[in-house]
Amino acid sequence: MGLNTTFVSGLRRSGKSAVIRTMIDRLWKKEPHYIRLAQSGGDKTPPKQTQKPPQNAGVASARWLDYDAEHVFEVLPAALAAIHRTDPYGSVVIEADADPVLRCAYSYDHRVFVMPVPGCVAEVFRDAADAAEELKSALEDTVAFASGIFGMFSEGQQDDDEPSEDRPDLSETNMRGFLYSPLGDELATRIQLQPPYHGLVESDVILVNTGAGTQQTDTEECLNRIERLLVRLHGHSGQRAELFHCDPRDTKAKDCKKLLKALAPMCQNGS
Numbered sequence: 001m002g003l004n005t006t007f008v009s010g011l012r013r014s015g016k017s018a019v020i021r022t023m024i025d026r027l028w029k030k031e032p033h034y035i036r037l038a039q040s041g042g043d044k045t046p047p048k049q050t051q052k053p054p055q056n057a058g059v060a061s062a063r064w065l066d067y068d069a070e071h072v073f074e075v076l077p078a079a080l081a082a083i084h085r086t087d088p089y090g091s092v093v094i095e096a097d098a099d100p101v102l103r104c105a106y107s108y109d110h111r112v113f114v115m116p117v118p119g120c121v122a123e124v125f126r127d128a129a130d131a132a133e134e135l136k137s138a139l140e141d142t143v144a145f146a147s148g149i150f151g152m153f154s155e156g157q158q159d160d161d162e163p164s165e166d167r168p169d170l171s172e173t174n175m176r177g178f179l180y181s182p183l184g185d186e187l188a189t190r191i192q193l194q195p196p197y198h199g200l201v202e203s204d205v206i207l208v209n210t211g212a213g214t215q216q217t218d219t220e221e222c223l224n225r226i227e228r229l230l231v232r233l234h235g236h237s238g239q240r241a242e243l244f245h246c247d248p249r250d251t252k253a254k255d256c257k258k259l260l261k262a263l264a265p266m267c268q269n270g271s
Contacts, residue, residue, distance in 0.1 A: 005091075016095050090269065100195055124194060205241065
């Protein structure tokens with residue numbers, strides 16, 4: 001597909017729309033298509049007019065897509081295919097809240113994660129006990145995952161009536177042994193984060209919107225932990241997300257200019 005897709009996600013009221021508005025006003029030379037993903041049954045409601053945006057809106061088309069976890073893998077590609085038929089080499093910006101299922105719903109070309117200024121570490125990171133419990137749960141699900149995805153176990157080979165055996169808690173030595181591998185490090189890194197922040201891990205650009213949220217005593221420590229996490233990921237992937245702290249509406253500010261420079265390559269036509 002020749003479309004150029006940019007996925008802008010993050011917490012609600014974190015400033016995603018402000019980022020997109022700035023990109024439209026400052027960066028896109030050709031009007032992009034806009035898609036707003038909203039979870040079915042949620043409290044978000046579409047505007048009255050979604051297919052024909054008002055004049056001077058800055059977008060070629062606007063779509064509101066309701067989705068659920070089971071069908072988003074069909075709904076989103078179908079919407080993009082419809083755009084592709086009318087504009088084969090256009091660009092599309094997709095806005096969504098921080099729903100983990102959306103991270104894998106499509107192979108986006110670019111990813112931007114927007115978050116407010118965190119008030120405390122616990123807003124972004126799990127505490128040690130919760131992180132360890134999540135990691136243990138993930139390890140115990142490995143057999144089921146391998147069976148479903150790789151077919152390592154044929155049907156009927158496992159006795160569903162057989163109760164699962166009790167396992168001792170993972171020791172610190174066991175945990176460190178697994179985490180020594182890059183896969184273990186990647187898994188543990190994701191588990192450290194609260195679910196709404198999972199999209200932070202694979203994003204190309206991360207914006208801490210200084211126009212949203214309130215700085216508290218733990219804010220600096222939380223931001224430092226995010227920086228350390230990104231450095232850790234960079235060691236395995238060879239690529240590091242760019243992290244910015246600014247208000248995307250203040251386009252004259254030095255840090256915002258740096259943000260726009262990082263976003264500019266995303267605002268190109270498809271190929």
